Amino acid sequence: MPTSRSYRDSCGIARALDVVGERWALLVVRELLLAPQRFSDLRHALPGVSSNVLADRLRELEQHDVLRRDPDSGRYDLTDRGRQLEPILVALGDWGIEAPQPPPPAALSATSVLLFLRGAAHPDPAAPPVTYRLELDGRVWTLRLADGRAEVRPGEPPIADVSLRTDPATLSALLAGSAMLTATRAAVAGDPSAIDRLVRAVAEPDPG
């Protein structure tokens, strides 16, 4: 039984919150920012949400034209309207970064780390492009550093300079500089120096 309460307020902010203000709704949207996801993908990325609540949120968000379920693949993907939330979510995430960290154990989905990575990376614009194959939680992503910014896409890269297989928490620790690659159980193939370059691109201050 989906939620059907409203703020009954004509303001755009209140009407937006009528759509995406229920618990877990914006985190579901977050998980779909980089790639479509199945029901089980979302459950794995959001271990705190129970299946009935997730089903409710997906139904409501589909009714409000934020996302759509593809009947063939069973995957949920954002609609154009849902995708318009991306800059808002990114800005909200930047704001939330300043908040105190939740006490562990805290979840960290692949999408979360990749969104952070994409936003925090400031690679040297003059350096040649690099392509990474990232395998996180068994799923493959393509990361490309080029033209001074990072681009993330789902799926296999055509060619990759380096391949890194690990989990979101380890990747996050690497990027934060709180772990050395050799001290983790990450599997690397290809040019290891490209990993250093990635870490430095995230560590260096925003040139803007």
Next chain:
Amino acid sequence: MPTSRSYRDSCGIARALDVVGERWALLVVRELLLAPQRFSDLRHALPGVSSNVLADRLRELEQHDVLRRDPDSGRYDLTDRGRQLEPILVALGDWGIEAPQPPPPAALSATSVLLFLRGAAHPDPAAPPVTYRLELDGRVWTLRLADGRAEVRPGEPPIADVSLRTDPATLSALLAGSAMLTATRAAVAGDPSAIDRLVRAVAEPDPG
């Protein structure tokens, strides 16, 4: 008894929602964007929130350094950190404008209308500045059109070209062009043509 549940997710978006994701929290922030407000002001602006929930939200938001209560005046005001939410809320409101209107009766606070007005107004940059004295729900605001944009501040203007006393819904209807000034119970003093100019500034398309 304040809410103290967390998404337990390290992502900045989730941590932001741990602070401002509870019901009514962002609408409280909205009400404080333009001016400090008392507890009773907030209750009036948000007729759907019950006093215990409002008290809980204010406590939580104060604990998280989003707002602060001034002991002398009893007014709640945003902190610097809370004010950083302004562009996010404005963007969320723009997104929400596209959502279907809630069935009436829907609330419409003075802050809501003034936020909409400030964002939607595109006055002729070449025209001379105009200052309005707006009295909404018994509270006085200063509105100034100058340099191609609108500025809203709480309190009496030093001098005003025109004074308009009405309620938020009537002002909204005037701005939307769905009501004529002469057909409302709005009280006007000063230069009535300045009201027309305001309506046109809102009606005209965004030059940007």
Next chain:
DNA sequence: CAGGATCCTTAGCGATACTG
């Protein structure tokens, strides 16, 4: 009277078990 605090009811949430 403003600014809450208390009480009670309801509805959304969280966890687990179950089904096509």
Next chain:
DNA sequence: CAGTATCGCTAAGGATCCTG
């Protein structure tokens, strides 16, 4: 795998009642 059914818990909603 992709949800549905069930149930106890907790936050939200509404009214009333304190306290300066």
